Amino acid sequence: TRVAILISGRGSNMVSLIEAAKAPGYPAEIVLVLSNRPDAAGLAHARSVGITAHAIDHRAFPDRATFDAALDAELRAAGVELVCLAGFMRVFSAGFVEAWAGRMINIHPSLLPLFKGTHTHAQALAAGVRLHGCTVHYVVPELDAGPIVAQAAVPVRAGDDPDSLAARVIVQEHRLYPAALALVAGGGARLQGDRVVIEDDGA
Ligand code: GRF
Numbered sequence: 001t002r003v004a005i006l007i008s009g010r011g012s013n014m015v016s017l018i019e020a021a022k023a024p025g026y027p028a029e030i031v032l033v034l035s036n037r038p039d040a041a042g043l044a045h046a047r048s049v050g051i052t053a054h055a056i057d058h059r060a061f062p063d064r065a066t067f068d069a070a071l072d073a074e075l076r077a078a079g080v081e082l083v084c085l086a087g088f089m090r091v092f093s094a095g096f097v098e099a100w101a102g103r104m105i106n107i108h109p110s111l112l113p114l115f116k117g118t119h120t121h122a123q124a125l126a127a128g129v130r131l132h133g134c135t136v137h138y139v140v141p142e143l144d145a146g147p148i149v150a151q152a153a154v155p156v157r158a159g160d161d162p163d164s165l166a167a168r169v170i171v172q173e174h175r176l177y178p179a180a181l182a183l184v185a186g187g188g189a190r191l192q193g194d195r196v197v198i199e200d201d202g203a
Contacts, residue, residue: 001185004032004080006071006088011042012170013086013107013177018049020178027186032078034071036090052078058090068096075100082185085139086177094141102191104139105184107177109169111135111151116144121162121169132156132165134173136180138191147196149189150180 003021005014014033021030033046033053046053056074061067067090075083085106097104110120112135115127124132133153140146152172156165183189188199 001028002031002079002081003028003084003181003185004034004075004078004082005030005046005084005086007033007035007040007042007086008037008089009040009042009087011040011045011086013173014042015045016174016178017084017086017181018046018051020181026182028082028181032075032080034074036067036088042086064091064093065095068093072096072099082181083139084177084181091143092139092141097139097141100139102138105136105149105180106139106144106146107173107180108135108137108144109166109173111153112137112144112148119162121165124156125160125162125165130156132169134169134176136177138196147191147194149184149196150176152176 005017007014018030020026021028030051033043033051035043035055036058038055038057040055043053043055056070058067061070081103083100083104085104110124111131111133115123131153133151135151136149138146138149152175154168154172190197
């Protein structure tokens with residue numbers, strides 16, 4: 001499966017996907033990295049390991065639909081079959097999401113449907129939950145909604161602040177996203193209506 005990763009910044013989840021995809025038999029190949037921000041640190045890393053990577057600066061486009069059309073054209077030109085959002089901080093037009101329905105996944109740093117949007121670690125601390133974590137889900141027009149592929153949980157510890165909690169969650173993100181991409185690209189997870197069905201291995 002030919003995969004593109006969309007980033008806006010650091011790209012640590014991108015790195016974990018690129019590393020995982022090197023394994024023999026991994027069902028996805030990372031063929032393209034795109035960023036809406038020219039200064040995204042992840043772009044240089046992707047290039048350094050030989051992956052085509054460039055910025056499509058959203059500020060150069062008059063509106064969301066035009067930017068999304070440029071993104072769509074790049075993805076199609078590269079023969080991309082599946083899109084992974086990894087810290088991509090732009091909301092898509094409904095048309096773009098529909099065009100990639102069932103072929104686009106995202107990682108979000110909370111146990112959805114709790115704590116959508118930004119500052120999820122601060123939200124979790126404010127709510128007083130004892131478990132927090134991350135979620136990989138299919139992308140639908142509604143932000144941070146969509147059928148859940150996989151989740152990982154971490155404890156909230158006494159004395160945590162948003163940074164210490166984020167540091168515990170990101171370790172799990174780096175494990176979860178490659179595993180979830182393998183499930184989706186390898187056919188182990190399938191969309192059935194608004195649910196993800198996980199194929200069991202007969203065990
Ligand atoms: C991650 O916490 C991801 O879940 C969230 O934004 C952060 C991106 O980090 N959507 P990175 O760019 O992958 O390092």
